[in-house]
Amino acid sequence: AQSVTQPDIHITVSEGASLELRCNYSYGATPYLFWYVQSPGQGLQLLLKYFSGDTLVQGIKGFEAEFKRSQSSFNLRKPSVHWSDAAEYFCAVGVVEYGNKLVFGAGTILRVKS
Amino acid sequence: GAVVSQHPSWVICKSGTSVKIECRSLDFQATTMFWYRQFPKQSLMLMATSNEGSKATYEQGVEKDKFLINHASLTLSTLTVTSAHPEDSSFYICSAAGPSYNEQFFGPGTRLTVL
Numbered sequence: 001a002q003s004v005t006q007p008d009i010h011i012t013v014s015e016g017a018s019l020e021l022r023c024n025y026s027y028g029a030t031p032y033l034f035w036y037v038q039s040p041g042q043g044l045q046l047l048l049k050y051f052s053g054d055t056l057v058q059g060i061k062g063f064e065a066e067f068k069r070s071q072s073s074f075n076l077r078k079p080s081v082h083w084s085d086a087a088e089y090f091c092a093v094g095v096v097e098y099g100n101k102l103v104f105g106a107g108t109i110l111r112v113k114s
Numbered sequence: 115g116a117v118v119s120q121h122p123s124w125v126i127c128k129s130g131t132s133v134k135i136e137c138r139s140l141d142f143q144a145t146t147m148f149w150y151r152q153f154p155k156q157s158l159m160l161m162a163t164s165n166e167g168s169k170a171t172y173e174q175g176v177e178k179d180k181f182l183i184n185h186a187s188l189t190l191s192t193l194t195v196t197s198a199h200p201e202d203s204s205f206y207i208c209s210a211a212g213p214s215y216n217e218q219f220f221g222p223g224t225r226l227t228v229l
Contacts, residue, residue: 043222
């Protein structure tokens with residue numbers, strides 16, 4: 001069965017520091033991969049997605065992610081975190097065989113300290 | 115483009131009543147819509163998938179008779195929580211995908227509180 005693991009429940013970084021949020025997936029075929037951000041009480045905003053091609057994907061708000069097939073990973077990175085980046089981040093894999101049903105990771109809460 | 119709205123954004127109801135939540139794709143035709151629920155401090159769990167004009171496909175453990183889903187048009191899907199109870203209190207989020215899309219576009223969510 002498909003699954004997504006985000007091993008870090010909480011991460012705290014200083015403003016201006018770099019950030020990496022980890023995501024590992026389990027899926028038999030080449031996955032569609034997504035990173036979403038959710039502020040409290042809000043819906044999900046798509047940060048970036050990977051379908052095929054270049055394994056380094058650029059997204060909005062200065063985020064990027066790298067797909068590594070050998071490690072079944074799709075880690076999210078940002079070189080310099082801003083206080084407004086504090087939110088919860090979800091990694092998801094799209095299951096093509098089931099109409100692109102999304103399987104979400106448990107989420108990582110990012111706290112930014114000034 | 116690809117905007118999805120939900121209405122209402124929040125609702126409070128008494129136990130035993132039914133609540134309807136609407137999900138609309140504003141600028142594209144959504145052949146498939148998805149309904150998720152999210153408990154506090156938890157991830158999104160898919161409840162059901164609906165294709166326009168067809169019966170919804172429910173995930174294991176989701177009660178079909180309690181969570182009625184209708185996807186009567188290419189721009190509207192509704193979720194009705196019937197005979198709501200306090201344990202149904204949650205954040206419900208819909209998403210929509212068109213025929214040429216391989217990604218979902220999410221609505222802003224509906225906070226349901228059952229007293």
